[in-house]
Amino acid sequence: MRLRNKVAVVTGSGSGIGKAIALLFGQEGARVIVNGRRAAKVSETVEAIRNAGGHAVGIAADISNADGAYLLMAGCLEAFGSVDVLVNNAGAVISRTTLVDCTEAEWNITMNANLNTAFLCSKHFLPELVKTRGNIIHISSVFGLLGTPNSAAYTASKAGLVGLTRAMAVDFGATGVRVNAICPAYIETDLNKEMLDTLRQKGKINTILERLPMRRLGDPADVAFAALYLASDEARWVTGIALPIDGGMSAGRT
Secondary structure (H helix, E strand, O other), X not given: OOOOOOEEEEOOOOOHHHXXXXXXXXXXXXXXXXXXXXXXXXXXXHHHHHHOOOEEEEEEOOOOOHHHHHHHHHHHHHHHOOOOEXXXXXXXXXXXXXXXXOOHHHHHHHHHHHHHHHHHHHHHHHHHHHHHOOEEEEEOOOHHHXXXXXXXXXXXXXXXXXXXXXXXXXXXXXXXXEEEEEEEOOEOOOOOHHHHHHHHHOOOOHHHHOOOOOOOOEOHHHHHHHHHHHHOHHHOOOOOOEEEEOOOHHHHOO
């Protein structure tokens, strides 16, 4: 087991990519802290990990504010006594507009959901991660590397995560803490299934698939396996990278 006896915190793990990461980490021997705002979803993931023979504790907390991030950290230490891996996965797509059409409220909510949550959790967990020479994984997006039309706020927030990854890797490398980012492209999850099904019904799904050399959408497990590698000791000399998990989408872009 690649994460045996490691303690891993996965934010936004009640569904989608975060849930897939939490489940895989549990299968690989980690003791997992499952986090999300919806207690019922958190409980579902915890139960799934335990039913598969793993160890998990759920902490329902809103980590978009400092109090919630602190509660998550304190709850982790109370449950397991230490932390080895923090996966900053929590995030949201709030607006699909250009900068001009994006409202100030939409901009602020997007930054809070996608960038501030990572800032707050990293800030609270870093002193504990220094003790264990642990690592942080930010879940960014390929659009944080490439940009995409009508997605100004989302793209800016995810690009911010890439920059934060590099700054933290430089600042904390000497402590033994590694910091990396994963940049997924189009991943099919419960959150975007309705949108993707609508595109299929209208015969427009190829507008997405044509951007992907592998000609298929990603699965949450594709991201989870990348996170497992970065969280494991196999990546012990890997820090400061932004790893595209994108079916080749970024390969043809400069």
